[in-house]
Amino acid sequence: MEVLEKGYEPAKVEDKWSSYWISKGYFHADVESSKKTFSIVIPPPNVTGSLHMGHALNNTLQDILARFRRMNGFNVLWMPGTDHAGIATQNVVERHLAQKGLNRHTLGREKFIEEVWQWRREFGGIIIGQLEKLGASCDWSRERFTMDEELSRAVREVFVGLYHKDLIYRGDYIINWCPRCQTALSDLEVDYEETEGYLYYLIYPLSRGKKSVVVATTRPETMLGDTAVAVNPNDDRYKGLIGKTVVLPIMEREIPIIEDEYVDKSFGTGAVKVTPAHDVNDFEMGLRHDLKFIKIMDEKGRMDENAGPYKNLDRFKCRKDIIEEFQKEGTLKKKERYSYNVGHCYRCKTIIEPTLSKQWFIKIKPLAEPAIDAVKSGKIRIIPESWEKTYFEWMNNIKDWCISRQIWWGHRIPAWQCDECGEITVSVENPTQCSACQNTNIRQDTDVLDTWFSSALWPFSTMGWPQKTKELELFYPTSVLVTGFDILFFWVARMIMMGLEFMGDVPFQDVYIHALVRDMEGQKMSKSKGNVINPLVIIDKYGADAFRFTLAALAAQGRDVKLSEERISGYRNFANKIWNASRFLLMNMEGYDEKVLERDKIKYTLCDRWIISRLNKMIDQIREALENYKFNEGAHLLYQFIWHEFCDWYVELVKPHLYQVKDVELRSTTQCVLLEVLGTILCLLHPFMPFITEEIWSKLPNTKDSITVHQYPESDQRLIDEEVEAEMGLIMDIIGNIRNIRGEMNVPPSKLIESFLYCEDEKLCERLEGNGDYIKNLAMVKTLSVSSQKKRYKSAATAVVNGVEIFLPLKGIIDFYEEEKRLEKERNKIDKKLELINKKLSNEDFLRKAPPDIVEKQRGESIQLIEKKRKLGKGITRMKELQNDG
RNA sequence: GGGCGGAUAGCUCAGUUGGGAGAGCACCGGCCUUACAAGCCGGGGGUCACAGGUUCAAGCCCUGUUCCGCCUACCA
Numbered sequence: 001m002e003v004l005e006k007g008y009e010p011a012k013v014e015d016k017w018s019s020y021w022i023s024k025g026y027f028h029a030d031v032e033s034s035k036k037t038f039s040i041v042i043p044p045p046n047v048t049g050s051l052h053m054g055h056a057l058n059n060t061l062q063d064i065l066a067r068f069r070r071m072n073g074f075n076v077l078w079m080p081g082t083d084h085a086g087i088a089t090q091n092v093v094e095r096h097l098a099q100k101g102l103n104r105h106t107l108g109r110e111k112f113i114e115e116v117w118q119w120r121r122e123f124g125g126i127i128i129g130q131l132e133k134l135g136a137s138c139d140w141s142r143e144r145f146t147m148d149e150e151l152s153r154a155v156r157e158v159f160v161g162l163y164h165k166d167l168i169y170r171g172d173y174i175i176n177w178c179p180r181c182q183t184a185l186s187d188l189e190v191d192y193e194e195t196e197g198y199l200y201y202l203i204y205p206l207s208r209g210k211k212s213v214v215v216a217t218t219r220p221e222t223m224l225g226d227t228a229v230a231v232n233p234n235d236d237r238y239k240g241l242i243g244k245t246v247v248l249p250i251m252e253r254e255i256p257i258i259e260d261e262y263v264d265k266s267f268g269t270g271a272v273k274v275t276p277a278h279d280v281n282d283f284e285m286g287l288r289h290d291l292k293f294i295k296i297m298d299e300k301g302r303m304d305e306n307a308g309p310y311k312n313l314d315r316f317k318c319r320k321d322i323i324e325e326f327q328k329e330g331t332l333k334k335k336e337r338y339s340y341n342v343g344h345c346y347r348c349k350t351i352i353e354p355t356l357s358k359q360w361f362i363k364i365k366p367l368a369e370p371a372i373d374a375v376k377s378g379k380i381r382i383i384p385e386s387w388e389k390t391y392f393e394w395m396n397n398i399k400d401w402c403i404s405r406q407i408w409w410g411h412r413i414p415a416w417q418c419d420e421c422g423e424i425t426v427s428v429e430n431p432t433q434c435s436a437c438q439n440t441n442i443r444q445d446t447d448v449l450d451t452w453f454s455s456a457l458w459p460f461s462t463m464g465w466p467q468k469t470k471e472l473e474l475f476y477p478t479s480v481l482v483t484g485f486d487i488l489f490f491w492v493a494r495m496i497m498m499g500l501e502f503m504g505d506v507p508f509q510d511v512y513i514h515a516l517v518r519d520m521e522g523q524k525m526s527k528s529k530g531n532v533i534n535p536l537v538i539i540d541k542y543g544a545d546a547f548r549f550t551l552a553a554l555a556a557q558g559r560d561v562k563l564s565e566e567r568i569s570g571y572r573n574f575a576n577k578i579w580n581a582s583r584f585l586l587m588n589m590e591g592y593d594e595k596v597l598e599r600d601k602i603k604y605t606l607c608d609r610w611i612i613s614r615l616n617k618m619i620d621q622i623r624e625a626l627e628n629y630k631f632n633e634g635a636h637l638l639y640q641f642i643w644h645e646f647c648d649w650y651v652e653l654v655k656p657h658l659y660q661v662k663d664v665e666l667r668s669t670t671q672c673v674l675l676e677v678l679g680t681i682l683c684l685l686h687p688f689m690p691f692i693t694e695e696i697w698s699k700l701p702n703t704k705d706s707i708t709v710h711q712y713p714e715s716d717q718r719l720i721d722e723e724v725e726a727e728m729g730l731i732m733d734i735i736g737n738i739r740n741i742r743g744e745m746n747v748p749p750s751k752l753i754e755s756f757l758y759c760e761d762e763k764l765c766e767r768l769e770g771n772g773d774y775i776k777n778l779a780m781v782k783t784l785s786v787s788s789q790k791k792r793y794k795s796a797a798t799a800v801v802n803g804v805e806i807f808l809p810l811k812g813i814i815d816f817y818e819e820e821k822r823l824e825k826e827r828n829k830i831d832k833k834l835e836l837i838n839k840k841l842s843n844e845d846f847l848r849k850a851p852p853d854i855v856e857k858q859r860g861e862s863i864q865l866i867e868k869k870r871k872l873g874k875g876i877t878r879m880k881e882l883q884n885d886g
Numbered sequence: 887g888g889g890c891g892g893a894u895a896g897c898u899c900a901g902u903u904g905g906g907a908g909a910g911c912a913c914c915g916g917c918c919u920u921a922c923a924a925g926c927c928g929g930g931g932g933u934c935a936c937a938g939g940u941u942c943a944a945g946c947c948c949u950g951u952u953c954c955g956c957c958u959a960c961c962a
Contacts, residue, residue, distance in 0.1 A: 006921085192958095192959095219962085264961045274962095280960060281960045281962075340961090341959095393958080516956095553910085556901095559892085562898060567911075570910065577924080580922035580924095580925085582921085584922080587920095587921070632900070633900085636909070636910090647921090736928095740929085743929070744928075744929080746916070747916095749919060749926090750917085840905090845943090849942045849943090854943090858905085
């Protein structure tokens with residue numbers, strides 16, 4: 001029999017198993033299989049990404065589900081892959097090029113894209129290997145990339161499909177522009193940050209007369225593009241001015257004063273400067289009032305020729321200069337400190353500039369409606385349910401989705417404009433001529449699609465759509481999507497819309513939304529805060545299993561995960577505990593031969609029956625937890641059972657059985673139960689801790705295949721035995737009470753003492769007598785006498801448990817005064833409980849209205865407590881007497 | 887402005903047909919007991935944020951208050 005090394009060293013075994021599982025093809029989803037299916041698509045990490053805590057949590061949970069289902073006989077497909085992450089990747093590669101003194105503009109588009117591919121081949125996708133390290137049981141043979149040819153084909157099909165349904169349009173709209181990335185961003189890609197700044201009050205003189213209007217603004221440079229001043233129609237202050245004009249300072253342009261409900265009378269001066277080409281609201285006012293749209297900045301955020309004297313100035317320098325100019329002219333009425341939200345590019349943090357621009361949009365309402373229904377009807381279940389409300393809130397107020405990006409890395413928009421007639425041709429295959437006039441001078445749109453456009457197709461594009469593949473037939477819709485709430489709108493909602501539109505069915509049945517991983521203080525982990533814990537470092541230090549288990553144990557639904565290293569080391573200890581229990585077991589397997597024992601003839605001891613009963617209860621509870629995404633419950637159940645029931649009690653209880661060389665049958669039975677229980681534990685634990693369970697499993701004498709493909713334990717209700725649990729429970733209580741007395745009385749463990757049990761029930765006496773060895777061994781007592789005849793014990797410490805009185809003669813050791821205090825403390829506790837129960841029992845309403853079983857329970861408890869109190873009282877009296885005697 | 891979540895032991899948090907207040911860590915005391923000191927045994931510690939209400943019974947359901955997070959929004 002192989003004996004385990006002392007102490008578990010994860011680093012020695014993890015890689016071995018990772019490659020073993022893959023080489024055996026255990027994670028491969030077979031389309032020819034007739035088994036029921038379970039499928040998950042991974043939220044594809046950015047190809048530039050490296051494993052962070054969010055990934056670790058996300059993929060640990062997915063892996064637990066995948067392994068759980070696989071062991072339950074499902075044909076599991078966990079589809080892995082990466083996302084091309086347009087802006088992020090382009091930025092990374094640009095930085096990379098900059099080190100070589102290159103930039104994309106000098107390279108040109110084609111060369112640059114080749115560089116990105118090159119970069120991807122060299123450095124991209126390292127996260128895949130990191131996921132393997134974590135133990136993720138993805139079907140790696142199916143790894144996909146959003147820019148793969150097949151997936152790009154799907155993107156084009158979808159674009160063309162939507163275009164022909166008039167759900168994609170192109171137009172001039174105000175969009176969020178990042179002057180650094182030089183691209184449009186969707187509303188979701190803008191991060192707003194509260195920023196300290198100033199609110200400037202600018203004086204605009206009326207064209208006629210000496211009066212003027214004062215407008216308040218945080219972005220004075222935009223005044224160069226003002227084409228109106230707006231006031232609220234109900235604002236008496238400005239009643240007479242509507243329809244008149246002011247002269248825009250610097251530009252010397254006459255612009256109208258208009259009325260619009262949008263204007264808030266109470267803010268600033270109640271008069272708003274209107275810059276339709278550089279502000280979302282002003283844009284809409286511009287449309288309503290048919291104003292001019294004057295762009296004053298270029299794509300780099302510099303002032304352009306429409307900015308008059310400020311041409312070529314950076315927008316922030318211009319702001320400064322404009323203010324100086326107003327100051328000089330005496331037309332800056334005042335400035336006041338003001339904090340307001342400023343939008344930043346989510347990728348590079350540059351302040352975004354709302355700009356008028358020609359972009360592609362998806363008309364989203366028609367797609368959103370069925371997506372709302374899918375959740376409303378329960379076709380898709382969002383877990384925890386509380387997120388449904390957030391989903392509906394957003395979906396009901398959804399705005400058209402700007403899908404074009406002015407970058408190079410991504411899916412280029414499959415639209416060609418004719419030089420001749422200007423018509424647009426949209427096509428899956430590259431066209432050679434204009435669809436309207438057949439001219440061959442056509443040029444493809446230079447924009448690429450928002451990365452989330454291709455992500456939205458992920459659940460079916462990865463399975464071969466638009467072809468009708470077996471994968472789609474078998475695995476779509478997927479069983480569950482596991483993701484963080486931060487991409488609920490970016491990704492989840494859009495997948496639902498696209499899935500319904502193109503597959504005619506939802507992309508997944510369940511959406512499990514987990515929380516964010518934060519640091520101990522509850523702060524989001526970020527490089528700038530320096531509070532990042534690197535999962536790879538953690539895996540090296542504590543092992544992937546301990547790490548995974550920690551994440552699962554902390555992943556309570558709807559609550560953030562606050563991660564600390566202490567916690568991880570705690571679960572590392574747990575892994576070690578399992579290791580050592582297994583080590584102990586293997587050290588005592590000598591002579592084990594399962595053939596010696598015939599299943600149905602095995603004579604189990606009480607503690608065997610007890611652990612088997614407990615185990616079978618546990619199996620049901622863990623199954624239920626995992627089926628309901630209660631990862632933390634599952635983890636805690638396992639922890640509790642393995643450590644505090646199996647190790648602390650069962651293994652300790654049976655040690656003497658193993659040392660029995662004479663009673664071969666007893667020894668063999670124990671070996672058998674130990675192996676059975678440990679094996680089951682390992683299976684139950686495997687989805688959480690795949691490596692250590694596989695390692696130990698491989699060393700057990702009664703196992704053949706990999707645990708990865710072993711059947712997940714199922715409970716046998718016939719083995720759950722309440723009577724056995726009660727009886728063992730009583731013995732454990734007795735042991736606990738004796739240990740407690742020893743502890744309180746400072747009796748060293750090495751000191752063996754005598755013990756006496758008294759109880760009136762003769763049958764119980766017999767049973768206790770029969771199981772006396774348990775008490776002797778675990779409570780460190782040398783003699784145990786059980787009797788239904790009450791004797792008088794001098795100088796004995798006492799305890800009462802479930803009608804059984806315990807007497808420990810501790811002559812010379814016991815301090816009567818201390819013992820009296822100990823008993824009194826005990827009695828006080830009982831008094832408190834009794835008080836509460838009596839209050840209930842003396843309440844007639846309670847007796848009349850509460851369910852009978854509850855009342856009965858309380859009565860029973862009351863009787864027990866009274867009896868215990870009486871016995872403790874006697875003990876106290878005795879101690880008092882002894883003190884007087886002494 | 888709107889929405890969501892949280893407040894339970896020193897710390898981090900579990901706790902759903904409403905009936906037992908719990909875990910891990912930390913702390914205190916005792917142990918190298920032949921699997922494990924990354925361990926074993928024992929112990930102390932809580933007005934379940936506050937105020938009301940429903941109920942025989944509330945950490946849990948309802949109302950309000952305070953404080954803290956997060957999401958979202960078009961007050962320049």
